[in-house]
Each structure stands twice: as C-alpha cells, then as structure tokens.
Amino acid sequence: MSTPFYVSPQQAMADRAEYARKGIARGRSLVVLQYTDGIVFVGENPSRALHKFSEIYDRIGFAAAGKYNEYENLRIGGVRYADLRGYTYDRDDVTARGLANVYAQTLGTIFSSAAEKPYEVELVVAEVGAAADGDQIYRLPHDGSIVDEHGSVAVGGNAEQISTFLDQRHRDGMSLAEALKLAVQALSRDPNGSEREIPAERLEVAVLDRTRPQQRKFKRIVGRQLARLLEADGAGSTPTDAPSDTEEGDDIAPTTTDAGKKGGKSGGKTAATESDDSTVATDATEPTEPTDATDSGGDVE
Amino acid sequence: MEANTRSTGRLPAAFLTPGSSSFMDFLTDQSPGMLPGNRQLPPMKGAIEAPHGTTIVAASFPGGVVLAGDRRATMGNMIAQRDIEKVFPADEYSAVGIAGTAGLAVEMVKLFQLELEHFEKVEGAQLSLEGKANRLSTMIRSNLAMAMQGLAVVPLFAGYDVDRERGRIFSYDVTGGRSEEQGYASTGSGSIFARNSMKKLYREDLTEEQTLTLVVQALYDAADDDSATGGPDVARRIYPIVTVITDEGFRKLTETESAEIARSILERRLVQPDGPRAELL
Numbered sequence: 001m002s003t004p005f006y007v008s009p010q011q012a013m014a015d016r017a018e019y020a021r022k023g024i025a026r027g028r029s030l031v032v033l034q035y036t037d038g039i040v041f042v043g044e045n046p047s048r049a050l051h052k053f054s055e056i057y058d059r060i061g062f063a064a065a066g067k068y069n070e071y072e073n074l075r076i077g078g079v080r081y082a083d084l085r086g087y088t089y090d091r092d093d094v095t096a097r098g099l100a101n102v103y104a105q106t107l108g109t110i111f112s113s114a115a116e117k118p119y120e121v122e123l124v125v126a127e128v129g130a131a132a133d134g135d136q137i138y139r140l141p142h143d144g145s146i147v148d149e150h151g152s153v154a155v156g157g158n159a160e161q162i163s164t165f166l167d168q169r170h171r172d173g174m175s176l177a178e179a180l181k182l183a184v185q186a187l188s189r190d191p192n193g194s195e196r197e198i199p200a201e202r203l204e205v206a207v208l209d210r211t212r213p214q215q216r217k218f219k220r221i222v223g224r225q226l227a228r229l230l231e232a233d234g235a236g237s238t239p240t241d242a243p244s245d246t247e248e249g250d251d252i253a254p255t256t257t258d259a260g261k262k263g264g265k266s267g268g269k270t271a272a273t274e275s276d277d278s279t280v281a282t283d284a285t286e287p288t289e290p291t292d293a294t295d296s297g298g299d300v301e
Numbered sequence: 302m303e304a305n306t307r308s309t310g311r312l313p314a315a316f317l318t319p320g321s322s323s324f325m326d327f328l329t330d331q332s333p334g335m336l337p338g339n340r341q342l343p344p345m346k347g348a349i350e351a352p353h354g355t356t357i358v359a360a361s362f363p364g365g366v367v368l369a370g371d372r373r374a375t376m377g378n379m380i381a382q383r384d385i386e387k388v389f390p391a392d393e394y395s396a397v398g399i400a401g402t403a404g405l406a407v408e409m410v411k412l413f414q415l416e417l418e419h420f421e422k423v424e425g426a427q428l429s430l431e432g433k434a435n436r437l438s439t440m441i442r443s444n445l446a447m448a449m450q451g452l453a454v455v456p457l458f459a460g461y462d463v464d465r466e467r468g469r470i471f472s473y474d475v476t477g478g479r480s481e482e483q484g485y486a487s488t489g490s491g492s493i494f495a496r497n498s499m500k501k502l503y504r505e506d507l508t509e510e511q512t513l514t515l516v517v518q519a520l521y522d523a524a525d526d527d528s529a530t531g532g533p534d535v536a537r538r539i540y541p542i543v544t545v546i547t548d549e550g551f552r553k554l555t556e557t558e559s560a561e562i563a564r565s566i567l568e569r570r571l572v573q574p575d576g577p578r579a580e581l582l
Contacts, residue, residue, distance in 0.1 A: 049425070051425065054422070054425070055422055056422070073317050073319070074317070076316075076317075076319070076423055077312045077316040077317045079419065079422045079423055080316045080324075080327055080419075081312060081316060083324055083415055083418070083419050083422075084327070084328070084331065084332075086415070087324075087328075087335070087411070087412070087415055088335070102310075102311070102312055103312075105310050105311045105312075106311045106312045106317075108311075109311045216418075
C-alpha cells in the first residue's frame with residue numbers, strides 16, 4: 001500500500017466545495033420571492049411529478065436545487081422532523097428556523113466528514129408569517145452555512161446573476177402576478193445575457209399563501225390559474241399597490257387533487273371547483289401523466 | 302431519539318433513511334413509547350372512570366356524506382362536558398367522529414390526521430378512501446388491550462371517495478373490525494335510537510339540506526331516549542357539530558347554520574314531541 005499524500009485541510013475543503021458547487025450548477029436555478037400575501041416559489045421543471053418545491057408543514061415550504069435523490073432525502077427527513085415535533089409538542093412549535101438549523105447541521109456534518117461525499121444541493125426553507133414582516137426565508141448552501149434572506153433569493157447554477165437581477169427589481173408588497181412575472185423574467189436570462197422563453201408548462205410554481213383559510217398554507221399553482229397569472233396585466237414597469245382585479249378569483253382556485261389523477265376526470269373537476277376557495281384541495285398532486293421519469297437521476301439537463 | 306429532535310443537531314440517520322411513507326411506522330421505529338397502542342396499563346380491577354363521548358351519526362346522499370355528533374361527554378352518570386367536539390376532519394375529503402373514551406379518542410384522531418397528512422406530503426398523493434379506512438382499523442386494533450379495560454374507542458369514518466365519486470361510511474367495532482355501511486350509520490351509546498330514527502326517515506334521494514336535517518333529527522331522537530346523549534342546548538347555545546363532505550371537500554357547518562337546523566326541529570317537536578311520522582305501510 002502506498003503512503004497517502006498529505007493534503008492540507010484548506011485544500012481538502014476547497015476541493016469538496018468545488019465538487020458540490022459544480023454539481024449544483026448543473027441543475028437549473030430556482031427563485032423564492034416574497035409577495036404581498038406570502039411567498040412564491042418559481043422554477044423551471046419539465047417534470048410534473050418530481051417536484052423541486054414541496055410542503056414541509058402548515059406554514060413551511062421547501063425548495064431545492066441540485067441532485068434530486070439527495071434533496072428528496074433531506075425533504076423527507078424534514079417532513080419527519082416537523083411531523084414528529086408537531087406531534088410531540090404542538091403544531092405552532094414547528095418553525096422554519098428550527099428546521100433550517102437541523103438542515104444546516106446535517107449538511108455541515110456531511111460536508112466536513114471525510115467519509116461522505118458532500119451533498120450537491122442548495123436548499124431554501126421558507127415560512128410564511130401572519131403578516132409580511134413575519135415571513136422567514138433561509139438559504140442553505142451545500143456546506144451547512146445558513147443565510148437569512150429577505151425579499152428574494154435564488155439558488156442553483158446561475159444563482160448569483162439571478163440574485164443581482166432580482167435585488168434590483170424586487171420590492172415589498174408586489175402582487176402574486178407581479179412577483180411571478182419578475183421571477184420568470186429572472187429565470188429566463190442566460191448567463192451570457194441573452195433571454196429565452198420558458199413556456200408555462202415547464203414552470204413549477206407553488207405558494208405559501210397566508211390568506212388561505214386552511215391551516216396548511218402551501219399550494220401548487222398549475223394549469224389555468226398559472227396561465228391567468230402569467231397573462232395578468234398590471235405587472236411590469238409600473239406596478240400598482242392594488243393587485244389586478246382578476247386576481248381575487250384566480251388566486252384561490254384550488255389545485256386539482258389526485259382526484260383528477262385517479263378518477264380520470266381532472267378536467268371537469270378542476271373547472272367545477274375553480275372559483276371556490278373554501279373547497280380546496282390541499283397540495284395534492286397535479287394530474288400527473290407518466291412523464292419524464294428520466295429526470296429522476298438528478299435534475300441535470 | 303426525542304432528544305435529537307429537540308436539539309439542533311444533525312438529523313439522525315433514521316430520518317434520512319428511505320422507507321415507509323407512514324408516520325406511525327416511523328414512530329414505531331423512532332419513539333415507540335409515543336404510540337398510543339404501545340402503552341402498558343398496570344393491572345387493575347374494574348373499569349377506569351374517564352369521560353366518554355356518546356353519539357355520532359352519518360348519512361350519505363347523492364354527491365356526498367354528512368357526519369354529525371352531539372356535544373355531551375359523560376363520566377358514569379355525570380355530565381363531564383357539555384360542549385365537547387367529537388367530529389373532526391381527517392383530511393380534505395374525509396372526517397372521523399368518535400365515541401368512547403374521549404381522551405384516547407382525541408389522541409387517536411390527532412395521530413390519524415397526522416398519518417394521512419404525512420403520507421400525502423411524502424408521496425405527493427392522497428391515500429385512497431379505502432386505504433384511509435384501513436389505516437384507522439389498524440389504530441383501533443392497537444388499542445385493543447385498553448379497550449378490554451373499558452377504554453374503548455369506536456369511531457365512525459366518512460368520506461368522499463374521489464375514485465367512485467360518492468360518499469361512503471365505515472363503521473368499526475372495538476377489535477378494529479371494519480364494515481362499510483349503506484346509507485346511514487351511527488355509533489355510541491345513543492346509536493340504537495339514532496339508527497332507528499334514520500331508518501324511518503332515510504331515503505336514497507335526499508338532498509344535502511334534507512340529509513343535514515335527517516342527522517340532527519336522529520341526534521335529537523338519541524338524546525330523547527339516551528341520557529348520555531345531549532340534545533341541543535338552547536340556553537347555552539350549544540348545538541350539534543355537523544359536517545358535510547362532497548367533491549368540494551370537507552365543510553363544517555357554522556354555529557349559526559347548525560343552530561338554525563336544530564331550532565327548526567325543536568320548534569316542530571314542541572307540537573309533535575316524537576318527531577316526524579313515517580307511513581304505516
């Protein structure tokens with residue numbers, strides 16, 4: 001057996017960090033923005049079934065860029081952590097801060113343990129408060145550090161450029177349609193400065209909406225509601241404080257549930273319940289077609 | 302293991318191990334002591350005195366199902382609580398009403414709700430209604446040891462089956478035996494009276510509003526003959542909890558709505574104490 005070469009700790013860490021960053025950079029970026037009624041998650045995702053965003057608990061959402069199997073693992077760990085904690089104490093005792101700390105410790109331990117390869121993931125944990133100043137957004141890079149963010153945050157390969165773009169344009173009190181359009185604008189910019197079109201069906205959008213009457217505030221925005229929001233006027237250069245009229249109805253259309261998926265009647269069902277908020281199907285899945293399972297490898301495209 | 306979730310340390314390996322989508326399975330591995338079914342009761346004589354919930358009724362109509370319960374909890378011949386809630390949403394498309402030992406039942410509902418929510422979050426899809434009903438069966442069965450000591454929990458489970466597009470009702474016995482009921486069902490001490498009341502009044506083509514009246518009538522009849530079931534308490538403004546589940550999801554009637562139904566029934570009973578008459582033939 002040959003004698004191992006000495007590698008300085010600095011060098012070892014730098015190598016690991018570079019490895020993780022490269023992995024994350026292969027995935028597409030995603031953004032998380034505050035808007036007047038909550039927090040919106042926007043990302044490009046060709047898969048309808050393999051989500052980048054999901055519900056962790058009543059008011060807590062999760063977003064991740066990087067390697068699918070690794071962040072899926074962390075997501076389920078987070079759901080288990082939150083549910084166990086809520087069951088042990090009370091639902092109010094589950095907080096984004098607590099969850100972010102656990103994730104940070106987990107990622108940090110993995111990053112600095114020589115026995116494991118670092119996770120190629122970057123996470124966002126967000127909690128919607130009763131009012132906008134109660135919102136919390138935490139960004140968790142691969143190395144276990146934790147960043148308390150406000151307003152807007154981008155993670156993934158092209159995050160730095162997108163963040164700069166968002167920082168200049170995001171402001172408090174945007175309507176959902178405005179925030180969504182800004183997010184899509186930011187995601188459509190390529191590193192070399194050119195823009196490309198992201199069709200609505202390639203977008204994954206979810207919100208933590210504090211105005212939802214349900215205890216669980218997480219909701220996916222799909223189909224017609226998404227199209228309407230993307231088309232809504234009034235966003236862009238001269239945004240007003242008042243959200244556009246159309247939004248009242250749009251905002252609250254329930255997502256289709258797996259009712260659609262299983263019953264094979266998704267179209268009718270969506271339409272029937274579209275305008276009624278109190279009804280609601282929580283965050284159940286959209287009507288899924290057996291789409292790109294190939295994506296599961298680790299959402300690198 | 303609990304210590305790990307309290308501290309801010311790394312998630313224990315078990316949290317990150319791919320495995321079951323069931324919260325109960327996770328709890329069994331992680332902190333079995335927290336599962337209601339794993340509790341050991343000391344040997345003792347006689348039954349334990351604890352508040353008991355009484356009557357729950359359910360009835361289906363084309364398009365959905367209604368689940369309702371009275372508000373009384375009793376301990377022996379005493380009224381332990383006048384405004385207890387015994388009907389809870391289980392998830393978006395189902396609800397559970399509980400009769401039996403109130404403390405255990407409420408805990409069971411909490412765990413059941415969490416079980417359904419946990420599955421939904423992990424899998425990204427809801428369990429089938431049948432799956433939910435079976436899950437509840439397992440939970441009741443795990444309580445059998447306590448049921449033998451008088452701490453039985455007997456729920457009634459109702460939901461809208463999105464696959465079959467209709468409301469369905471499941472009743473249980475203390476051993477976890479599950480049976481699907483057609484049309485209407487009831488559980489608890491006043492259930493015999495409630496069931497017979499519904500037997501006379503139920504028709505398959507009732508509207509949602511009529512079904513709401515039907516179940517409150519049945520609760521009134523149960524309270525009329527069973528001392529452990531509470532009737533509408535007009536003085537204290539305590540009215541039955543009435544919930545309805547359709548393809549639009551779970552909805553609990555507001556206090557005003559259920560008060561209105563209860564009051565109109567009460568009004569009729571003032572002139573006709575035994576309630577509506579069914580035809581002789």
